[in-house]
Amino acid sequence: MIWNDEFETLPREAIEALQLKRLKQTLEKVYATVPFYRESFRKAGVTPEMVKSLDDLRRFPFALKQDMRDNYPYGLFAVPLEQIVRIHASSGTTGKPTVVGYTRRDIDMWSELMARSFAAAGAWRGDVIHNAYGYGLFTGGLGAHYGAEKLGASVIPMSGGNTKKQIMIMQDFGSTVLTCTPSYSLYLAEAAAEEGVNIRDLKLRIGIFGAEPWTEEIRGEIEEKLNIKAIDIYGLSEILGPGVAIECWEAQKGLHIWEDHFIPEIINPETGQVLPDGELGELVITTITKEGIPMIRYRTRDITRIMAEPCVCGRTHRRLQRMSGRTDDMLIIRGVNVFPSQIESVLINIEGVEPHYQLVVDREENLDTLEVQVEVNEQTFSDEIKVLQDLSRRIAREIKDLLGITCKVRLVEPKTITRSEGKAKRVIDHRKDK
Amino acid sequence: MKVEQISIFIENKSGRLAEVTQVLGEAGVNIRALSLADTSDFGILRLIVDKTDLAKSTLKERGFTVNKTEVIAVEVPDRPLGLAGILQVLDRSQVNVEYMYAFVERCGENAVIIFRFDNTENAIRVLTENGIKVLKGDQVYSM
Numbered sequence: 110m111i112w113n114d115e116f117e118t119l120p121r122e123a124i125e126a127l128q129l130k131r132l133k134q135t136l137e138k139v140y141a142t143v144p145f146y147r148e149s150f151r152k153a154g155v156t157p158e159m160v161k162s163l164d165d166l167r168r169f170p171f172a173l174k175q176d177m178r179d180n181y182p183y184g185l186f187a188v189p190l191e192q193i194v195r196i197h198a199s200s201g202t203t204g205k206p207t208v209v210g211y212t213r214r215d216i217d218m219w220s221e222l223m224a225r226s227f228a229a230a231g232a233w234r235g236d237v238i239h240n241a242y243g244y245g246l247f248t249g250g251l252g253a254h255y256g257a258e259k260l261g262a263s264v265i266p267m268s269g270g271n272t273k274k275q276i277m278i279m280q281d282f283g284s285t286v287l288t289c290t291p292s293y294s295l296y297l298a299e300a301a302a303e304e305g306v307n308i309r310d311l312k313l314r315i316g317i318f319g320a321e322p323w324t325e326e327i328r329g330e331i332e333e334k335l336n337i338k339a340i341d342i343y344g345l346s347e348i349l350g351p352g353v354a355i356e357c358w359e360a361q362k363g364l365h366i367w368e369d370h371f372i373p374e375i376i377n378p379e380t381g382q383v384l385p386d387g388e389l390g391e392l393v394i395t396t397i398t399k400e401g402i403p404m405i406r407y408r409t410r411d412i413t414r415i416m417a418e419p420c421v422c423g424r425t426h427r428r429l430q431r432m433s434g435r436t437d438d439m440l441i442i443r444g445v446n447v448f449p450s451q452i453e454s455v456l457i458n459i460e461g462v463e464p465h466y467q468l469v470v471d472r473e474e475n476l477d478t479l480e481v482q483v484e485v486n487e488q489t490f491s492d493e494i495k496v497l498q499d500l501s502r503r504i505a506r507e508i509k510d511l512l513g514i515t516c517k518v519r520l521v522e523p524k525t526i527t528r529s530e531g532k533a534k535r536v537i538d539h540r541k542d543k
Numbered sequence: 544m545k546v547e548q549i550s551i552f553i554e555n556k557s558g559r560l561a562e563v564t565q566v567l568g569e570a571g572v573n574i575r576a577l578s579l580a581d582t583s584d585f586g587i588l589r590l591i592v593d594k595t596d597l598a599k600s601t602l603k604e605r606g607f608t609v610n611k612t613e614v615i616a617v618e619v620p621d622r623p624l625g626l627a628g629i630l631q632v633l634d635r636s637q638v639n640v641e642y643m644y645a646f647v648e649r650c651g652e653n654a655v656i657i658f659r660f661d662n663t664e665n666a667i668r669v670l671t672e673n674g675i676k677v678l679k680g681d682q683v684y685s686m
Binding site: 485486487490491492493494497498519520521522523524525 | 548550552553554559580582584585587589606607608609610612641642659
């Protein structure tokens, strides 16, 4: 179902005309109100008046996460605090959190885009939306909540954690749509089984998963284990929160980015050069309707490509390929670029191997080492050493075939790899301590 | 003719083996025979116990990975060349031993050895045809 027929199916020329108009307004606004942008535009020798076509956007400088930190907490706000009705922030695990503020209109726009996203995922009025994204400073919980209410569905504000209760509520309240991180959905399935509940038998029919990169293989695993259709959603607090882009139920292939509110670009992360549609690179987003913190050419660090091909669902907004990793998650091991998602796809393709894994990177005598920790379960366990050693060797060989790097596979006891209720932490890099 | 054995996956870290034996002991399970096979990262503890199903479910509840497999218990004459004679019989019939370990108790004048074969049925046939005594599960659990 399409939530907003008028805007979601606008012809391309109309989308681009709207984008250009809104882009000019946004540039003028930030130039007038945000000292950071005025200064960075001045340094780059650009002014909002120079923008005659959408292509002119690429002359403007990028905004980085560091710029948000440097302007902590309110320096990038484009309106006075009395117009800000909500403040969110990122977790700040790597420094000061990045703070974002929303005006009343921003919240309305966000709710609209989340309602569109839910509808695109196949949810509608009558659905019971079990929202297990964390409520609080993190944008996931409240972002999905407001969208679900706008949609007119019944929303259960579960938030994260308290897994046993989550399972009880799903059973008793008849939840039909689950929103959480993909790794938490697998944890829920596992925990349900321990409670003697077969999660496949519940009323759940759709899962909307985001906030961490996941693979097509994990999708298969989730769909099988939970007996649902798993939909990928994308967002980030710096731009809005969840609901920047989502897959449609019809194609489940690529995420429609709501182009009447955002302008996506793909750049070469090394050179900053804009790449044509279809090429893989770093996603850069410009917001063109946000009031609180408009972002001009924000480097998301997420790696994807733009899919310009028309979609079967009828939406005209272009799609982003499922994120294949983050530039800051990318590990360089002995000179080879490695994304945790690549190792994940190797593991998931080996029958019986658990989707929980951890990568430990270290350096011994100036040589990088990679250890892949994999949990042993009843299906993969054997009373014979050689069977387990064959399994380790097979995993190591397949990783070597794919990435060209030698790794050590360590089989570990079940449940020893930490389960996450939010974003999964897949990598421990000891090289940083050395 | 078959004996049930449970095997447990144990990471090489201190205290894990102690924990397995503690958990089993508290559940009232008595260990009859055991063997530990280890590599640098992990070990496999194989046990014959008096209450196999209880042992398995108790360990599973405590988060261990546990499997049940079938092995056979063979009476071996307790004298020089006793075991060698049996292994020769197996070798002649091309029965491959995956692993073996000794039982704690004796059975009369004989020692008891636990064997794991890739083809258990065939091994039982070869052994009995050659007059070698294979013990029944119930005999073993209550020894």
